[in-house]
Amino acid sequence: MGDLLARRRELVSARAELLDRPDVALPGVPGHVVASWRRSIAGGVDPAMIVNRFHPDLDTGSRLVRCARPVMEQLVEQVAGIGVCVALTDHRARLLVRLDTDAVIARSADVNAFAAGFGYAEGAVGTNGVGTVLESGRPVHIVGAEHFVEQLHDYACAGAPVRDPATGRIEAVLDLSCRAEHSSPLLLSLVRSAAARISDALLHDRDPAQQALFDAYARTESRTRRAVLAVGRRTVLANTAMQTLLDAGDHAALTDHARFLLLRGPGVDDRVDLPSGTRARLRGAVVPVGGSVAGLVAVVTLLREPDDGGPAGSVPGAARPDADGDSPAWRAARTAVAAALGAGTPVLVTGEPGSGRARLVADCWPGPVVEVAPDDDGADLDDRVRRAGQRALVLLRDLDRRDAGVPPAVARGDLPTAGTRADTAVPDPVRDAVLARFRVSVPVPPLRGRPGDLPGLVAALLAELAPGRDVRLSAGALRTVSRHPWPGNVSELRDVLTAALGRRPVGVIEATDLPESCQSAPSGTLRAVDRAERDAIVAALRDTDGNRAAAAAALGVARSTLYRKIAQYRITG
Structure with missing residues (x-):
């Protein structure tokens, strides 16, 4: 116990020094802990207490939980002699299920909000056996004052990533937590082994068609360094070479073409022109299962890239180079905004900052647009509209940041009006009062969508x-x-x-x-x-x-x- 207390004092002193001097070297602290402490400081984590959110909408009956529960129950039996929590989180560090070996450790976990529905991301809770696994991508063992938040200094946790066997992505984290005095390097070995068993369970929890497609994909991928694509009715698998070979639009077009090829026989050797102007070749085979087809596995090579030629600023295959977008989601938003403005209905456009909300409104309005900033009280708005000319539209920008109230010219209700607002805006009775002026809201997709x-x-x-x-x-x-x-x-x-x-x-x-x-x-x-x-x-x-x-x-x-x-x-x- 004396060694544990001495180590705790050493770590507490090191963390205090880092808080005072973020660039100080800490040779007595493990490198992965120092890196996590630095991330915690940069993220503004409160070192004095746990501040995490509850997420009420988690799927605790998912395939992941179904595959993990038997492994977790076996793990509880293995460590039944000490007070231990066995927890499974999703890829965003949110607890899906927790099993306990006794009531004492269960009460401690509840006090620390280490319970189903709560998040334990490093950016919220600091260094711990869940969030730090997701940040580092590898198993970690955090003991006592290696935790960034003081409230967790009495505990130890060992966590390991649960990876999707097909893609290699981290799908979950398995964590073992106990009192610091009960900690042992054995915990890390146990949680690593258990996480691997959960990944194996995910691998075998497929229907016969999915399993046949995955097996064929794995065989092909092991024999080549080239791009490999596997496409089933509901499944798409791609190795790293495939993921970096094409842009998202070309990848989607190639996937759709591969699904079309499923109907054309056992052998595949086809060339396809993609939207960007790239020409690709697919060579592979259809994967049979029983009397049906599980999918197609093909090696993909590029025959031509869209690098040569084209006018200034052009990209071959771009149908409308002067447009903000032509994806289905953007077209739907553009149609809805145009319809509302055409009918004289005040419309609110929501979405992430920078996603093109104001530009969309301007593109849908045939006349001039008078923009009103969040800090503009609009006292001279009538004059600005008059100077802009006939059929001027008033656009109230960033209503989630507006403290100036409703401009008098808008309150009258006789001016065409539109507004923009962040889709993640926190409800605010004062700022939200202006929302009563609108009749329709239209969401705008983010660029990544x-x-x-x-x-x-x-x-x-x-x-x-x-x-x-x-x-x-x-x-x-x-x-x-x-x-x-x-x-x-x-x-x-x-x-x-x-x-x-x-x-x-x-x-x-x-x-x-x-x-x-x-x-x-x-x-x-x-x-x-x-x-x-x-x-x-x-x-x-x-x-x-x-x-x-x-x-x-x-x-x-x-x-x-x-x-x-x-x-x-x-x-x-």
Whole structure:
């Protein structure tokens, strides 16, 4: 017990020093713990107490829970001699189910909000055996004061990722938690083994058609380094080479074509022209099961890439380069907004900031648009509308940030009116009072929800940012752009292209010309410290022409560390 208390004092002192000096070295603390502490500080986690959310809508009867429960019950029997919680979370660190060996540890877990429905992401609760697994992508053992939040210093937890056997993605985290004095390295071995058994259960929990398709895909993928695509009635499998070969629009078109080929016989050797102008070849075979077809497995190669030719700012295959989008979701939003405005109905357009809400309204209105900012009281709005001319539309922007009340000219109700509001806005009685002025609301999809619109958007933005110049994205750059999640939506895309034009003002923009933020596709939102680390790695790789050994030397880290970080941030450049 004395050693445990001494270690606790050492860790508490180290954490206090880090809180005072974020750049201090902590040689006595494990590297993965220091990294997690730094992320916790950057994320604004309260070190004094647990502050996490309850999620009431989790699926506790899912296939994942069904496959995991027998393994968890067996684990409870193995550790029945000590007070232990065995918990399963989803890929967002939200607890799905918890089993306890005794009532004492169960009460402690409840006090710490470590219960079904609560989230234990590192960004909310700091260093722990669930969130830190998701951040690092590997098993962790966190003991006592290695936890960032003081409320958890009396406990130890060991967590391991449960990966989808087909894609390799983390689908869940299995966690063992107990009192710190009961901790043992054995906990980490137990949870690793149990997580692997859950993954194996997921592998075998398929219907015969899914299993036959997966087996054929695995055999093909093991024999080649090329892009492999497997398509079933409800399933799509793709190796890393396939995922990076095409942009999202081309990938979807190729998947649809593969489903069409299911009806054409056992052997497949077909060439297909994709929306971007790329020509691809599929060579493979249909996978039979019983008297039906399970799917198709094919090796995909590119015969032509859309890099050569095309007018300035153009992308081959973009049907409407001057349009904000032509995806089904965007067309539906455009139709609904146009119909409401045409009928004289005040319309509220909701969506993420930067997703093009105001632009959509302007495109659907035939006359001038007078915009009213959140801090504009609109006292002179009648004069501004009069100067704008006939059929002017009043657009109240960002109503979720508006504190100025309803402009008098809008309150009269005789002006055509539209508004924009974030779809994640927190209810506010004062700000929401203006919502009574609207009769229709139309949601706008985020950019990541309409990847097929990217080529046209890129072309339109390049034409706007570099008028008259011969400039376009290479196929590799367009694939890099297509992989990015675009949390800032169209506004972020504009900033990215502006930065790329600074590096390559004319000609073909390559993937290496794009900002560091586009060179990775992380599984979650990155904190400031993670972004800085990611950008440093991308810059080092760019400066060394992709030589990872030289980049590791320039960064002063081991090659193994660099490889792990590249995988963690999914760096593609």
